[in-house]
Amino acid sequence: MGEFDALLWLSFGGPEKPEDVRPFLENVTRGRGVPPERLDEVEHHYQSFGGVSPINALNRSAIQATEASLERQGIDLPVYFGNRNWHPMVEDTLARMADDGVRRALVFPTSAYGGYSACRQYDEDIERARAAVGERAPELVKLRQFFDHPLFVGAFADAVRSAAADLGEYRLVFTAHSVPLAADAASGPPSEGGGRYSRQVAEAARLVAGEAGVADHDVVWQSRSGPPSVPWLEPDILDHLDVLAGKGVPAVVVCPVGFVSDHLEVVWDLDTEAREKAAELGMGFARAACPSGDVRFADLVVELVREHVADAPARKLSDFPAAGCTVNGAPCAPLCCEPQRRRG
Ligand SMILES: CC1=C(CCC(=O)O)c2cc3nc(cc4[nH]c(cc5[nH]c(cc1n2)c(C)c5CCC(=O)O)c(CCC(=O)O)c4C)C(CCC(=O)O)=C3C
Numbered sequence: 438m439g440e441f442d443a444l445l446w447l448s449f450g451g452p453e454k455p456e457d458v459r460p461f462l463e464n465v466t467r468g469r470g471v472p473p474e475r476l477d478e479v480e481h482h483y484q485s486f487g488g489v490s491p492i493n494a495l496n497r498s499a500i501q502a503t504e505a506s507l508e509r510q511g512i513d514l515p516v517y518f519g520n521r522n523w524h525p526m527v528e529d530t531l532a533r534m535a536d537d538g539v540r541r542a543l544v545f546p547t548s549a550y551g552g553y554s555a556c557r558q559y560d561e562d563i564e565r566a567r568a569a570v571g572e573r574a575p576e577l578v579k580l581r582q583f584f585d586h587p588l589f590v591g592a593f594a595d596a597v598r599s600a601a602a603d604l605g606e607y608r609l610v611f612t613a614h615s616v617p618l619a620a621d622a623a624s625g626p627p628s629e630g631g632g633r634y635s636r637q638v639a640e641a642a643r644l645v646a647g648e649a650g651v652a653d654h655d656v657v658w659q660s661r662s663g664p665p666s667v668p669w670l671e672p673d674i675l676d677h678l679d680v681l682a683g684k685g686v687p688a689v690v691v692c693p694v695g696f697v698s699d700h701l702e703v704v705w706d707l708d709t710e711a712r713e714k715a716a717e718l719g720m721g722f723a724r725a726a727c728p729s730g731d732v733r734f735a736d737l738v739v740e741l742v743r744e745h746v747a748d749a750p751a752r753k754l755s756d757f758p759a760a761g762c763t764v765n766g767a768p769c770a771p772l773c774c775e776p777q778r779r780r781g
């Protein structure tokens with residue numbers, strides 16, 4: 438509990454014009470051993486959308502909705518927007534917050550899950566931004582993981598229902614961003630035995646399918662990068678479509694449960710590549726929308742804020758412990774979601 442002066446919306450960032458794309462990709466992949474061929478390929482994905490990722494615009498409109506929801510609920514907190522990889526950079530935003538007199542702020546990270554890329558890396562962003570601002574840096578308290586929050590699950594479940602509305606019989610397929618097997622094994626506190634990211638994704642999928650009233654579903658992965666010699670979570674969505682077609686499945690609804698907004702990895706890997714592949718295989722295809730445009734998403738953010746400013750109960754639908762809520766970028770527990778050693 439305590440007093441907060443602001444809410445910092447902390448996201449991934451994306452390019453907003455063609456010249457931004459390469460420097461953005463260099464920021465994302467610095468020191469991560471992503472092969473140059475993969476970078477060229479990903480640059481092509483961004484350039485085929487005019488060099489503009491939808492992610493910043495989607496964040497800006499979700500922030501507006503959140504500001505409206507805060508106001509409706511009588512919570513007086515200005516919302517600031519900062520990113521890890523592209524402007525507005527979180528370092529610059531935090532400096533502006535300090536200039537504005539912010540002493541203590543809550544942080545909403547735009548990822549629902551645990552794991553290095555989904556949780557701990559946002560802690561590193563918080564630490565880096567505070568170090569850049571120096572002594573006058575506000576204290577930053579990160580909001581918890583929300584993959585099992587009823588508003589997150591409910592928004593996805595409705596999105597599955599509307600995507601399925603025009604299909605007859607279909608298979609429900611959930612996707613999340615693949616990560617190296619070693620990163621998944623290192624996710625969560627060591628006492629939990631690893632795999633927190635993939636188990637949380639499986640749990641969110643189970644909850645969404647249950648709420649949408651769908652009996653069977655699959656969980657697969659998308660957007661793999663890194664050198665082929667390094668094993669990542671599988672199967673990939675495209676390979677899985679082959680398997681489903683082989684079984685005579687007439688149509689799929691793909692639900693990107695691993696993401697909060699319809700950003701480039703969703704519009705390229707799913708709406709472009711997977712949709713084309715399904716067409717080649719003669720399968721029907723529909724994609725469920727991510728929740729950031731749903732009014733429940735703004736209410737979700739405000740509910741997470743209310744856990745801190747109004748002692749609101751932490752609503753969650755799974756038995757996973759609430760995690761991710763730490764101060765000034767500390768890990769959730771010693772060695773929780775430890776980064777893997779960098780190659781290159
Ligand atoms: C778990 C996870 C999430 C979900 C959690 C969260 O949402 O935070 C996520 C989100 C996102 N990933 C994004 C973009 C990219 N991710 C990359 C690379 C990587 N992602 C990884 C994991 C994740 N990524 C990993 C293990 C890598 C390998 C390099 C490394 O170890 O870091 C690359 C480099 C090129 C490539 O190799 O594909 C790009 C361009 C965008 C923005 C899209 C837009 O611009 O609209 C978003 C929201």
Ligand SMILES: [Fe+2]
Nearest residue numbers: 554614660702
């Ligand atoms: Fe990524």
